[in-house]
Amino acid sequence: MDQDMNLPEDLKRVVAFHGHFCPGILVGWRAARLAMRLLDAERDRDEQLVAVTENDACGVDAIQYLLGCTFGKGNLVFRDYGKHAYTVFRRSDGKGVRLVYRPAGRELTREESARRLLEEEDDVLFAVGAPREPMPDRAVIRTSAVCDICGETAMETRIHPLEDGRMACVPCREALRRSH
């Protein structure tokens, strides 16, 4: 795909972050911009926004980069539905929007697809609806615990008791299960 197209500045930065130029990153870029406009929001700094992504493909990188809703910060929730759909909430008043990408009605080449995503109106590209789920809770700092098998520390919620009462982390528990 032609990287020399005159891309908007924010898109260039998204593409640099993502690593390549692709239709998926364009969908995410449009979704992030539309969500910011609908919610009158700027890039998140401290969990003013929370996003629910219904896929784990290219577009999510634009959501993370532009909205500041990131996996690491805990204000990005992944639902493994395989849909090009993103829900974004504004914490201050709980307002949220769910954006569902509308594919073109026919097969497009990569170039046609990119042009469509760069040029079409928001309402052609996305169906805007109400969130399908309540606003996720804020990320909480979890206490940690030590695995009795490997001695490594893990989030307390990821350490579970074995039948003999020892506490085990997820990989240790799976390794024990496989060896039986």
Ligand SMILES: [Zn+2]
């Ligand atoms: Zn990509």
Ligand SMILES: [Zn+2]
């Ligand atoms: Zn362990």
